[in-house]
Amino acid sequence: MEKVEGRYHRQEILEGWNQGKIQQSTVLIAGVGALGSMVAVFLSLMGIGKLILVDMDTIELSNLNRQLLFTEKDIGEFKAKIAAQKLREINPSIHIVDLSKNLTEVPRKYFEESDVIVDGLDTFEARRWLNSLCVGLKKPLVHGGMYGWYGNIQVIIPYRTPCLECQPLLPRERFQKSCTPPGKKRENVEPPKFPGVSTISAVLSGIQAQETIKILLDLPTLIDNYLFYDGLSQSFTTIKLERNPKCIICSDEYRLEGIEYAIDKKETIRELKNRLTATLGLVAPIRVIHKTRFVEDDTKIEDMDLASGDLLFVYDKSLGKPLKLRAKIS
Ligand SMILES: [Zn+2]
Numbered sequence: 001m002e003k004v005e006g007r008y009h010r011q012e013i014l015e016g017w018n019q020g021k022i023q024q025s026t027v028l029i030a031g032v033g034a035l036g037s038m039v040a041v042f043l044s045l046m047g048i049g050k051l052i053l054v055d056m057d058t059i060e061l062s063n064l065n066r067q068l069l070f071t072e073k074d075i076g077e078f079k080a081k082i083a084a085q086k087l088r089e090i091n092p093s094i095h096i097v098d099l100s101k102n103l104t105e106v107p108r109k110y111f112e113e114s115d116v117i118v119d120g121l122d123t124f125e126a127r128r129w130l131n132s133l134c135v136g137l138k139k140p141l142v143h144g145g146m147y148g149w150y151g152n153i154q155v156i157i158p159y160r161t162p163c164l165e166c167q168p169l170l171p172r173e174r175f176q177k178s179c180t181p182p183g184k185k186r187e188n189v190e191p192p193k194f195p196g197v198s199t200i201s202a203v204l205s206g207i208q209a210q211e212t213i214k215i216l217l218d219l220p221t222l223i224d225n226y227l228f229y230d231g232l233s234q235s236f237t238t239i240k241l242e243r244n245p246k247c248i249i250c251s252d253e254y255r256l257e258g259i260e261y262a263i264d265k266k267e268t269i270r271e272l273k274n275r276l277t278a279t280l281g282l283v284a285p286i287r288v289i290h291k292t293r294f295v296e297d298d299t300k301i302e303d304m305d306l307a308s309g310d311l312l313f314v315y316d317k318s319l320g321k322p323l324k325l326r327a328k329i330s
Contacts, residue, residue, distance in 0.1 A: 008047050016219050019047060025216045026050040028114040030103055030130055032079045033057070034066045034196055035144050036120025038205030039212070041069065044087045046213060050095040051087065052110050053080040056102050066198035104129060104320075111137055116212045119143040120205075122194065125283060125318050131156065131164040133320030135250045140215050144208040148195040149231040151204040153222060154241070155211050159250060161223045166244040200231050248280065248323060258311050258324035263301055265329050270297040282316040282323070289313040289322075301329070 006012070008019050027048055029036045032055040040051055057079050059070045069086045070079070084098035099106055103126055111117065117139050121127050127143065134141040134156065141156040143164060156163050207227070214221045225238040245251050248259050263272060269288055276282045288295045290304060290312050306312070306327055314323040 011046060016217060018217055022213065022216055023047055023049045025115045026052065026113055027116050027118060027212055028052040028054065028110060029118045029120055030054050030126075031120030031122065032083045033063065033120055033122065034198075034201035035146065035205045035208060036118065037067050037069045037079070037083050038201055039118050039120060039144075039209045040083055040087055041090065042206065042209035043212065044091045044094055046209075047091065048094060050097070051084075052097045052099065052114060053083055054099045054101070054103055054106055054110075055079040055083075056100055066196050066201050068198070104317075108137075111139060114139060116140045116142060116215050118208055118212055119145075120208075127164060128281075128318045129320050132249050134158060135163050136321045142208050142211045142215070144204050146194075146196065146200050146204050148197070149200060151200055151229045151231070153204065153207050153211065153227040153229075154225075155215070155222045157215075157221075157223055159252075162241040162243045163247060163250040165249040166247045167226070167241050200229075203229060203231065249319075254324070258326035260328050261312075261325040262328045262330060263306075265300075265302040267301055268297065269295050269299045269301075272301070273297070276314060276316075280323070281318065282314065283318040285317065287315040289315070 011017055012019050025048060027043055027050070029040055029051065032040065032053050036053075036055070040053060043051060055078070059067075059074045059077055059079055059082060061072070061075055063070060064072065069083050074082045078098075078100035080098035080100045084096045087094065087096055097110070099110070103121075111133060117130070117134050119127055119130055119141060121130065131141060131143075135158040138158045140158070143154040143156060145152050154164065155161065207229075211221050222238070224241055226241050228237040228239070230237070243250065245253060246259065248254055273282075273284070273286045273288065276286060277284065290306060290310070295304065306329065308327055308329045310327045312325040312327060314325055316323070
């Protein structure tokens with residue numbers, strides 16, 4: 001009698017594959033839209049052990065041109081919840097946690113237990129926050145982004161490869177303008193309208209899922225390269241990336257010493273905050289802590305007990321950990 005091949009047989013015969021390893025692995029997918037939902041499908045087909053799906057958005061009619069897991073009867077439902085239901089049908093053996101909440105409200109334990117984190121987000125601010133958190137927790141991050149016919153992928157292995165903050169390739173201005181203004185709920189704000197087509201998300205999400213699996217299997221990944229995909233000319237371009245020795249998120253110098261930041265003794269904390277927004281892209285509300293105390297906006301630097309070399313800790317909305325500034329008073 002002919003032997004029945006197991007569910008994963010065709011991938012198990014791939015060189016370097018380790019199904020047991022994949023079934024013991026956990027992946028967190030931040031954003032279950034065009035990219036994230038498809039990455040979730042691919043990882044489910046491959047038999048990933050556990051998926052944690054995070055998305056606070058609900059399904060809209062305009063998502064249905066490129067988000068395969070959702071249908072018209074799902075409109076108005078949470079993406080994470082519906083995605084989890086459909087993925088359980090695709091592969092009932094996978095443990096799926098769905099969290100219909102803002103990324104910043106997700107308990108840290110879910111990030112800590114993940115082996116890889118996948119970026120399926122759509123704003124620069126959220127990506128920046130996720131990048132800083134992943135670097136802080138030393139978790140591999142598979143970034144993917146797309147715009148119309150084009151897309152990009154970057155694999156971040158904290159302290160080994162460049163992080164998202166190391167290099168200026170992200171079009172920050174465009175994404176920052178579409179972010180939720182401080183104090184406003186996202187649902188009250190017009191969301192960004194990016195052109196998007198299912199074939200481009202299929203290519204990009206396929207690559208993201210593949211990089212995720214290769215990280216889990218210790219196979220060669222895209223590290224140190226930024227991958228651009230041009231769906232019009234059908235070309236892939238890789239750009240070599242270098243770690244930025246002054247990176248405020250991942251450089252050793254920063255981790256040990258903080259970033260040296262010139263501060264005028266005549267300026268106020270409010271003026272310092274404005275400069276931090278302009279120079280480092282921090283997002284209000286910004287809080288400044290010196291010697292474990294919050295410093296009020298009206299405080300002048302010269303009235304503080306602040307000397308060159310002292311550390312200031314700065315908290316804002318865009319980073320998952322505080323920024324460490326080493327004062328250089330002039
Ligand atoms: Zn970096």
